[in-house]
Structures are given as structure tokens and as C-alpha cells.
Amino acid sequence: xxxxxxxxxxxxxxxxxxxxxxxxxxxxxxxxxxxxxxxxxxxxxxxxxxxxxxxxxxxxxxxxxxxxxxxxxxxxxxxxxxxxxxxxxxxxxxxxxxxxxxxxxxxxxxxxxxxxxxxxxxxxxxxxxxxxxxxxxxxxxxxxxxxxxxxxxxxxxxxxxxxxxxxxxxxxxxxxxxxxxxxxxxxxxxxxxxxxxxxxxxxxxxxxxxxxxxxxxxxxxxxxxxxxxxxxxxxxxxxxxxxxxxxxxxxxxxxxxxxxxxxxxxxxxxxxx
Numbered sequence: 001x002x003x004x005x006x007x008x009x010x011x012x013x014x015x016x017x018x019x020x021x022x023x024x025x026x027x028x029x030x031x032x033x034x035x036x037x038x039x040x041x042x043x044x045x046x047x048x049x050x051x052x053x054x055x056x057x058x059x060x061x062x063x064x065x066x067x068x069x070x071x072x073x074x075x076x077x078x079x080x081x082x083x084x085x086x087x088x089x090x091x092x093x094x095x096x097x098x099x100x101x102x103x104x105x106x107x108x109x110x111x112x113x114x115x116x117x118x119x120x121x122x123x124x125x126x127x128x129x130x131x132x133x134x135x136x137x138x139x140x141x142x143x144x145x146x147x148x149x150x151x152x153x154x155x156x157x158x159x160x161x162x163x164x165x166x167x168x169x170x171x172x173x174x175x176x177x178x179x180x181x182x183x184x185x186x187x188x189x190x191x192x193x194x195x196x197x198x199x200x201x202x203x204x205x206x207x208x209x210x211x212x213x214x215x216x217x218x219x220x221x222x223x224x225x226x227x228x229x230x231x232x233x234x235x236x237x238x239x240x241x242x243x244x245x246x247x248x249x250x251x252x253x254x255x256x257x258x259x260x261x262x263x264x265x266x267x268x269x270x271x272x273x
Contacts, residue, residue, distance in 0.1 A: 100159075
């Protein structure tokens with residue numbers, strides 16, 4: 001427990017330091033915010049507002065304390081970043097919740113279908129080897145059309161677009177592990193000795209447990225990439241859409257806060273699994 005706590009603290013500190021260096025140190029944020037054609041007076045004003053004339057250690061402590069206390073504000077809206085992040089996160093969690101439901105539903109159908117159709121199994125194996133963002137992007141556009149044409153809920157359609165690739169990946173992995181488990185020596189020995197179905201079922205669950213780790217890994221990845229894609233396409237004001245818009249506006253406090261939230265998410269993932 002102590003080892004995990006120390007590792008978690010290390011990951012959070014590393015995430016904060018990396019975010020600080022990425023958005024506030026390398027390269028000079030004053031020029032990035034001001035733009036390539038800004039005059040020296042504008043750059044100097046931005047540098048003063050961002051406290052860039054202070055030593056790096058003092059700037060980091062100030063930024064961290066402002067983030068924790070809730071004083072960190074968005075450049076674009078001048079609203080507290082933490083309050084905005086919580087509101088945006090609630091919207092994204094609704095989309096991710098739909099995505100989680102569809103992952104289990106679609107994954108279940110695909111597992112059952114692959115057991116009955118060799119052609120479907122070959123298609124699933126092919127799709128599971130493609131880039132993750134491609135099916136998300138294509139399915140999001142198609143589902144946006146369906147949502148607009150038939151008035152379907154945007155959150156549910158975005159969640160379905162978010163779930164397609166993880167469900168394909170998960171079902172393919174489950175089918176592969178089931179086939180390996182059926183031919184494993186301990187399974188054959190258990191059948192030879194006539195062990196009950198309950199014992200066999202427990203063993204299958206043990207064999208399939210690593211597959212469910214994919215759900216956690218996929219959701220963390222799609223929180224970073226998939227949510228940003230579907231929220232941008234559907235126009236959902238979640239944290240992914242907010243991050244992309246803030247990156248275009250060079251809203252550094254928002255980028256820093258979201259990066260810290262992502263590092264906390266990685267710690268939470270490690271605790272679950």
C-alpha cells in the first residue's frame with residue numbers, strides 16, 4: 001500500500017512538472033500567446049501577466065498553489081479553471097458512461113457472433129489491427145448524420161462512436177483467450193477428470209481477466225483522444241472539446257489543468273488494476 005502511494009505521488013508530481021515545462025517553459029509562452037507578429041510591448045505585458053520574469057521555481061509554486069486553491073483562471077474567459085474543468089468533466093463523463101455501456105453491449109454481441117460466423121471473426125480481427133482513431137472518426141461522422149436526421153440523443157451517439165473500437169478490440173481478445181483456454185492442458189485434464197462446470201467457469205473467468213484490463217486502458221486512451229474527437233464532431237462542450245479549443249487559443253492555464261487531471265486519471269487506473 002505504501003509503495004503504491006509513493007508511486008502515485010511520484011506520477012502526479014511528474015505529470016505536474018511535465019505539464020509546467022511543456023506549457024510554461026518550452027518554448028517561451030509569452031511569444032506563443034502573443035503571436036509571431038506581436039511587438040515587444042505586447043510580449044512584455046504578457047510576460048508580466050504570466051509572471052514569466054520570476055524564477056522558474058517561484059513560478060511553479062505559484063502556479064501549483066493557484067491550481068489547488070482555485071485561483072487559476074482561463075486566459076480566454078477569465079473564469080476559474082477548476083470550476084470550468086468540473087463542469088466540462090461532468091459532460092464528458094456522461095458521454096464516457098454511454099461509451100462504457102455500448103462497449104459491453106457491442107462486445108457481447110461480437111463475442112457471440114464470432115463464435116457463430118468465421119467471416120465476422122476475420123473482419124473483427126482485421127479491424128482490431130487498424131488505428132484506433134480511424135473507426136472513431138468515421139463512425140462519429142456517420143452517427144452525427146443519424147443524430148441530426150432522426151433526432152437521436154447526441155450523448156448516446158457520441159458514446160456509441162467512442163465504444164466501437166474498444167468493443168472490437170475487447171471481443172477479439174476474449175475470443176482468442178477462450179480458444180486458448182479450451183485447448184490448455186489444465187482444461188483438458190479437468191475435462192478428463194469430469195470436474196463440474198462451476199470449476200470450469202471459474203477457470204475461464206481467470207483466463208479472461210486480463211482482457212478486461214483492455215477496457216480500462218482503452219477508456220484512458222479515449223479520454224485523451226477519442227473524447228476530443230467525438231466531442232469536437234458532435235459539438236458537445238466536454239473536456240476533450242475544451243482542451244482542443246484551449247490548444248487553438250493557447251489558453252495555457254486550461255492546458256495545464258487538463259494535463260494534471262489526466263495524470264490523476266492514470267494514477268486512478270493503476271489503483272483499479
